[in-house]
Amino acid sequence: MVYDTSLFGAARTVTLPGPLTLDGGAVLAPVDFAYETYGALNADRSNAILICHALTMDQYVASAHPLTGKPGWWTAMVGPGKPIDTDRHFAICINVLGSCMGSAGPASSADDSKPYAMRFPVITIRDMVRAQAMLLDHLGIDTLQSVIGGSMGGMQVLEWAACYPERVRSAIAIATAAKHSAQNIAFHEVGRQAIMADPNWRGGDYYADGEPPTKGLAVARMAAHITYLSEEGLTEKFGRRLQAKPGQETGAKSFGFDADFQIESYLRHQGISFVDRFDANSYLYITRAMDYFDLAEEHGGLLANAFKGTKTRFCVISFDSDWLYPTSEAKTIVRALNASGAEVSFVELSSPFGHDAFLLDTPGMNATVDGFLKAGEGK
Amino acid sequence: MVYDTSLFGAARTVTLPGPLTLDGGAVLAPVDFAYETYGALNADRSNAILICHALTMDQYVASAHPLTGKPGWWTAMVGPGKPIDTDRHFAICINVLGSCMGSAGPASSADDSKPYAMRFPVITIRDMVRAQAMLLDHLGIDTLQSVIGGSMGGMQVLEWAACYPERVRSAIAIATAAKHSAQNIAFHEVGRQAIMADPNWRGGDYYADGEPPTKGLAVARMAAHITYLSEEGLTEKFGRRLQAKPGQETGAKSFGFDADFQIESYLRHQGISFVDRFDANSYLYITRAMDYFDLAEEHGGLLANAFKGTKTRFCVISFDSDWLYPTSEAKTIVRALNASGAEVSFVELSSPFGHDAFLLDTPGMNATVDGFLKAGEGK
Structure with a gap:
């Protein structure tokens, strides 16, 4: 592993040699990454929190979007004194594979120097997570204090916990599901x-x-x-x-x-x-990757198998007016976690704002995340 | 009024002189109508049932569609021995104003012999109902034993009862709402x-x-x-x-x-x-007409005013899995009817098929309609 502190800071990009073997069989090499970080990695590298973004979001969690100039999409959650406290945590958000804000995707150049377009291989949520792990390896971050995300970000959270249980001390999955439904x-x-x-x-x-x-x-x-x-x-x-x-x-x-x-x-x-x-x-x-997502299917049809023997602490949050990933989907996750013997907190929060509640300053959400993270720190 | 028995039968069209003054201020003259009838009008013209169709449906309720060759869309409800019993009732369904199966709509010819296209005036549910009343006048049908419809058909049912209470002895509104919601x-x-x-x-x-x-x-x-x-x-x-x-x-x-x-x-x-x-x-x-529909708004903001002093008997049916026009919307209608002193039966039926349940052979629906119609006939 390479550890280069110059890699931390705002608006970072890096190209790693790969190879990254994808679920569909294709191989990406090299692989472009774009990511943002907030706060500082501590000496024992134990305070890193990976934030996984949703379908149309990006790495600009708590800093202005370079195209729109708008503030980051999760400023209520990330910043000094916020639940993900940049005075105490090192937060990192990586533009997902397949996206268009700097990480490898269909707009990236292929070997022939022309954009991949539809030659880009179809990817999965697991591929996104494998790519993220590759970048964390490069950054010398072995273990995450927490991995957190809403919507498709929550799918990545579950996939992280399933693929790399030893690297994830805690996982916070918000407004999400373990599979995409027919609807x-x-x-x-x-x-x-x-x-x-x-x-x-x-x-x-x-x-x-x-x-x-x-x-x-x-x-x-x-x-x-x-x-x-x-x-x-x-x-x-x-x-x-x-x-x-x-x-x-x-x-x-x-x-x-x-x-x-x-x-x-x-x-x-x-x-x-x-x-x-x-x-x-x-x-x-990215919609294709979400549609392909079925964590149980990847584990012999039983969701609990995805978390077998896990030592990761879990927090699952749903919103009562979310009909895209309703509380029933969160309960399916919680049941599987309980069946696998995992430590899990679950809360359904009340909000009139539907699925988007996870992006808003929703009462209870920040307190839940704050309390869950501090409990993990023994505070 | 003209009464010409040759007008009854399958696949009828007629052009009436109008004028039909529309809610938006425009005037249609002449007005084309296409309609289908099933069964025979009795001597005292008391057995007519008007069936109002939904957004993408048409007058081919119980006869093959001329373009697709498929059976009518409500053969479970209309036919010999069915709730709308063609041995006993005279059923009529008129292609709604604005549609494309023979009644006046954007594809019809304007005065310059070219299709109206977007020169066709924007219409409302009330305009559709006024047009239907014009055709029934022409056919010599003064009073309807019942007016029935699901979805947008149900909106027309409510509008019929509000506009022409003396012409509607009973009204059956299925899987519908008294207004279009933001969603x-x-x-x-x-x-x-x-x-x-x-x-x-x-x-x-x-x-x-x-x-x-x-x-x-x-x-x-x-x-x-x-x-x-x-x-x-x-x-x-x-x-x-x-x-x-x-x-x-x-x-x-x-x-x-x-x-x-x-x-x-x-x-x-x-x-x-x-x-x-x-x-x-x-x-x-037609989607525009539905979006404009708000029966309360047409009556000073109070839905009960739409039915003030009505002698029409009402039957309101909703389906528990319908999220397009959920049971809460049916209850709003029922509350208004009760407030106006109307006679109203209400039933929420159970079906896994959502809004489309009204088009299917849904248990309970046919029995409800059958019983309601027979009760009106003193059977």
Whole structure:
């Protein structure tokens, strides 16, 4: 292992020689990584917390996004005095394999110096985790104090605990599931078909010249975004309220196809702003990885086998209004952990904001993570 | 009123002079109608039952669809000896205004003999009902024994009871709501954006030459179709089962973007087969009408006002796994009916099939409708 302190700091990238053998049989070599770190690794390298990001998120957990200029996506969780306390922890978040913010993905250059596009191999959640382990090896981080993530990040958390139990002292899986359901797959398939239906997609070869399939990607984002919010939250936030148009004090039905309702305007904005920061091909690859995810299947059909003999401490958090990965999925994880004899804390938190609650300053979530991490430190 | 028995029978069309003044202010004149009838109108014209169809359905309730050759969409409900008993009732179903199976819609010819396309006026559920009343006037049907429908059909049922209480002796609203929620609007907006993102849409002017926006319409259908099924039903029917490809006995992950999962294959089929029988512009107009629907809003903000002093008997049916128009929406209707002093039966039926349960031979539904209709006949 190489240990080079210059590797720690903001906005780091590194290319490792690999090889990284993927579940589908392909081999990546070399492998590009982009990651962000917050706080300092202590002398015995025991305070590292790996943050795993969700489908459309990235490594900019607590620092400004270079494309949008917006603050990091988890500033409520990560920072000085926050549950992941940068005065005490060394936090690292790695752009997942297949993504588009610096780690190897379809937009990366293949051996012929042209972008992979759809020549990039189909990856799995386990491949993402293996890649992360490769980077941690390079950084000289053998053991993680904790691995934490929500949504697809939570899938990586479970996979980390299953693949590298000796490297994970504690694992915090939030708003997630141990497998993708038929309904989860269905929504992703709609998004993929929307992208592929866009003539600008051109079989994925849109990097060199031509416009990217922004319209298809925006539709995919809009469909997905509905699943991130609860019916209750949508009603509370938007209801049937009309959008005031220029020159109007209050909104009125246009008897046309403008965005009359505030929810329409909001969704259109979500779609349009997403395409400025995300690559359509990455959306295809990462949704595919999530759809393929079934941790029980990887362990002879029994989820408890994934955690057999584990010494990792687990914390599982769900939200009562999350219908994408509902509490029933969290309970499936908790049952398997109990069956495997693991130490596990489970809490269902109340929030009107659906799946997105994990990204918000949701009451109880930060206190739960804070308490769980401190208990592991004997505090 | 004109009464011409030759108007009754299968596959009828008629053009009425109008004018039909629409909620948006536009006037349609003349107005095309296409409708199907089943059974015979009795001497005192007291046995007519109006069946209102859903968004993508049509007048072919119990007869083969002329484009697909498939049997009618409600053969479990309508036929000899069925709850809507063609030996005893005269059933009529009219293709809704805005649709594409013969009634006036965006594909119809405007005054300049060219298709309206997006020049067709935006319509409401109330406009659909006013148009239906115009056709019933023409047919000499003053009073309906019952008006019945599921989903958007149920919205028309409620609107009929509100607009023409003296013409509706009983009303059966199934799997429906008195208004479209933010989530309902959101899913429709995704579908509309998918259609409009298809370059073949060309602002709606695709009738004369060029391909219609089939890819966009297919994506819209796929997204909507997920909302018609329950998570439980999808898991039961498809789960994570893989699709066997040609030459395979069982399915395997392709590590590609083929339809690996059965749910993907099913959804793609739903999308592809839909575009052969439905017009994309009609999809825009009818979803818009549904989004605009808020029966309380039409009556001073109080739903009970819509039914004030009504003598109509009501039957409201919901399904426990329907998350598109959940039982809570049915209860809102029932509460308003009770507040208005109406006679109302309400039942929540159990089905794993979500919203689509109303189209299936769902236990309890047929018995409920049968009993309700017979009670009205003093049987």
